[in-house]
Amino acid sequence: MIRWNNDYNHGAHPAILSALQNTNEQSYGGYGLDEWCEKAAALIKAQLGGANADVHFLLGGTQANFTVINAALRPYQGVICTESGHIHVHETGAIEHGGHKLHVLKGVVGKLTAEAVAAEAQAFLNSGVKEHITQPKLVYISFPTEFGTVYSKQELEALADVCRRYRLYLFVDGARMGYGLAADGGDVTLADIARCADAFYIGGTKCGALMGEAVVLMNDDLKENFRSYIKQNGGMLAKGWLLGLQFATLFEDGLYFSITEQAVRDAMRIRDAFLERGIPFHMESPTNQQFAVLDEKQMETLGAKHIFEYIAPAGEGRHCVRFCTSWSTRPEDVEELIKDIKAL
Amino acid sequence: MIRWNNDYNHGAHPAILSALQNTNEQSYGGYGLDEWCEKAAALIKAQLGGANADVHFLLGGTQANFTVINAALRPYQGVICTESGHIHVHETGAIEHGGHKLHVLKGVVGKLTAEAVAAEAQAFLNSGVKEHITQPKLVYISFPTEFGTVYSKQELEALADVCRRYRLYLFVDGARMGYGLAADGGDVTLADIARCADAFYIGGTKCGALMGEAVVLMNDDLKENFRSYIKQNGGMLAKGWLLGLQFATLFEDGLYFSITEQAVRDAMRIRDAFLERGIPFHMESPTNQQFAVLDEKQMETLGAKHIFEYIAPAGEGRHCVRFCTSWSTRPEDVEELIKDIKAL
Amino acid sequence: MIRWNNDYNHGAHPAILSALQNTNEQSYGGYGLDEWCEKAAALIKAQLGGANADVHFLLGGTQANFTVINAALRPYQGVICTESGHIHVHETGAIEHGGHKLHVLKGVVGKLTAEAVAAEAQAFLNSGVKEHITQPKLVYISFPTEFGTVYSKQELEALADVCRRYRLYLFVDGARMGYGLAADGGDVTLADIARCADAFYIGGTKCGALMGEAVVLMNDDLKENFRSYIKQNGGMLAKGWLLGLQFATLFEDGLYFSITEQAVRDAMRIRDAFLERGIPFHMESPTNQQFAVLDEKQMETLGAKHIFEYIAPAGEGRHCVRFCTSWSTRPEDVEELIKDIKAL
């Protein structure tokens, strides 16, 4: 069986295992205060177009999301996100557990629009009963989104403009950042993200690392005592250099970018195979996640050899399912899948 | 100027001020452990059809809502409510501040339907990733709703059935309970509420008291150590007998019911006047809140003598506004308003 | 039986009941935005020596404590208090429930010393692992303390100096403020409190009102959006003018001061009677609470006519008990108690 169900079903890029092996005899200082974290931070900052950033290494996406949001907001402030936002639908209410309301807005192909954000922020300002409602203060977007779609540079800048106008923080969940930057037809760079966002993270877990997310803080207001939030929220790894080492490996010589680009190229070939076969998508995605709509016969046929993820019924006996490529996708598996799609 | 903007703009029914006066020389035990709280609880229980209830006196609606919900739920459990639910739109995110997610469903004239609740509960059971999402565990409804509408006995029983089937708590916000029970054409009694709900409260603030809500716990699971929750959440009045005394006064000889019934009769006369004048409502309400849709000229004319509450634009230059009657409404003011409506 | 067990066992000063009666026909705006709250705030500010203050009216002490502390602190910051601090021993962990650690220091007759505070603040600064520990950021003291003792002006200024040096907020719980200001031999005025503290409150519940605490914010950093915290924490009374009206009554013509001064004079006479009789105190108190140490025979004799509060065993078959006077203490009851003490 070949697993396409997600992009976190293999260990780590071989270069990372080698790095672990090579440093295993060495001893390091604890809690992220070590030379590997320093080096990884420097390599990441070199991609940000010169802006002044703080970089911290956390363990996973849910943790990164609630730690940043808890650090950014006061208790009466809330988060704007789409109805498909990961924090809304897939993190067991961790943001609310931290005390914050979500202002859930309708997205367009999984994306927040600058107009919708402006309307929500303006509605608060217009309200005559401000102390009875939560103040939207942070905008959460995913790049790419949970549907694999991406913001264009123009869309991102429009969001950033609205956020500055209304003094909202813009926070980008980049659990799949590498795949987003490599999007087919995309025009956004890491430096664009850094220029537009107040905080974001660069996903390692789904992009070549064993685990780990690099949280990048751009806005000075978010930087103070951020390590206290990490520790209090359980995200401070004793052997912090293990995270720094992985990101240093990924950002040395552009490995992070090359492996995610390859995964997107693979995904585009799979997308094309579905389209040629006349199989539609729930949403068209230019990144590593493909949400195809199959009938039950097709599911059964493909399911004999391939593991994919069930998403939701799509009406008329059809179903939306997800196929993911990743840094670990093998060329021969792509060929096999394409062959099987064609034969449906 | 005559105030119709809300139902909490006057002090208290004269009988309550007399009771305060008559007991002011008397000393009492603190924190709700006194003879007046006991008496008030007994009077309330006598209305509940014999079921075994615990009664506690809290200070206000927001406090009652988050105290009950915090006591009922574990951190990973959430609350089902409508998009107009008071806890969702008007309490500064107090439920989320307490750590709980709201599952916001579309209401029908402000009411949750049993079908929508069942669908949400079933969706959780069907989910393959239960630990990644919050478990709906409590259903919050308002009786009457924020739009003044009321559940019929049948609707209430249908909700209670669904809640029992899915092991959800049913919690009724009764900030305006008196007006709901007196609803024009309504068929729900306090004993029905007690039979259907796991917890509810009987509003005093808007129904004759200076302040105070009587929280009634029906389900034994919610009763244990509830006083600890009250204290921890800041709801334990040192001079607790002041609340007991007010509710004892209101529930002695049915005063609570008679004054809210009169208010609803007044509201029905105002409703009829609007309808006769051809003025529509945002939603038809059989209780003390009337949400009329006025044009700007009408607003100006009525606004010269009457204070009403602005709710929202209603399109085509018209606006939804609220007129409330209450226990403190004076007959001559009702006549005046009706006369002015007719003259529009 | 005569109740001396606490200072919240009677309703309200007659002037307050009259004020309620006189305004009961009047209608007011809700949620503390009314002319009485405005007037009360102005009367209070007039006592503060000209400093720029915000005044808010909350319902009780626990609520005032956690609302101010939640508004002042970030999640990784903690509160310094004594081991007898009310927030530590008598509020069901409400501060921790709000997410904040208490740094509990040994007090001297119930008081924090400037030295102890400085040592705790310096220990944090000296720590090499700041992100692993909570940052002390707010100093909580009670005036008078839970043992009835008071800070001298010099002690208060020393605390304020330390707080400024270490950038800590100084917050004064004034649930019994009136009795503290009237302390026998005391030299602290409300203007001194305002000058030294970043926030404090003036207790109404125990000093003549039905209920209510006037929270005074001096530090501008604490003022922003404080009403959002009040609402979110359940402290925003719908009929807010009821609190403003009470404080306006108490601060018109100095009633607050005269009634608490009388209570302290009564307490001093009771204290002297105990001392003359050779009965010691757990701690000497110059305010309205007297903590006498009685043997069991004495407890039984006095207990036949007087209700007092049991505090703790005091060794050798003796027990610490509390006698409180208050604004509601009747002269004839004082005479009776003194007579009975003498006859022990």
Added chain:
Amino acid sequence: MIRWNNDYNHGAHPAILSALQNTNEQSYGGYGLDEWCEKAAALIKAQLGGANADVHFLLGGTQANFTVINAALRPYQGVICTESGHIHVHETGAIEHGGHKLHVLKGVVGKLTAEAVAAEAQAFLNSGVKEHITQPKLVYISFPTEFGTVYSKQELEALADVCRRYRLYLFVDGARMGYGLAADGGDVTLADIARCADAFYIGGTKCGALMGEAVVLMNDDLKENFRSYIKQNGGMLAKGWLLGLQFATLFEDGLYFSITEQAVRDAMRIRDAFLERGIPFHMESPTNQQFAVLDEKQMETLGAKHIFEYIAPAGEGRHCVRFCTSWSTRPEDVEELIKDIKAL
């Protein structure tokens, strides 16, 4: 320089790196639902004397502590621990951040006594104002303690007896469990821990793994929906098998026990060297942490070649410092340190 400052300064036991290498081509299910987690759980359960346990793999100690405690307690319940408890002094107030008060008791060489726990539990039962104070409900101990000391089987059983008598949960922080079980003169087995505790964890981070703690739940009340708590608190690793794989490696053939036993043997040789040289300890420890009291000259001399951790001043110009051995300690480094101690 040789690092003795802590026991988490090297990567992982070579067997773990090999296991990572050997499985890297393999794909697995996510979030801890995989064959390695299953196998590791089975291997751990085989050590527990047959009792029925649930095993979950979390990422670190702070996270394990607050996740278990948040799952076990209601908001008004608190945790009993010593003044040196890790949750009290070294986790940035994470337990309070989760809403729970610590009841901090004096320890004896870092250990809680059954008597002290019983007294605290009884004091709550005796209190006349239970709803004003937090209910102690969970007892937190560390095995070994933060000072390296261990409970004897008799002490552990006495604590368990008290906990059962007062219906308290007993929770054992086993971040250094391996070293505790290997304690010089110790008589406690993992089966003893399982028999006495309601929940505990087996530390991986400090005992051979890259990271990870195996949380073992014995009491059925704690098992329900525990995965929801893990996810909500950010502890659910996407590639969960990485944790299972490590623990399976450590518990296959007793590796966990053999490597920690060796570390304790090394520590005992270092302890003896200090004692022979006449250098005292802050507390005598039979495990891998040795808290020696050095003068400044000795610190300087040893510091030229060895990195150790500064703990606290010890009076008269001397200082308490920590030397740790671990699974990664090299024999030649032990010889070097012993030689250097002898030469002091």
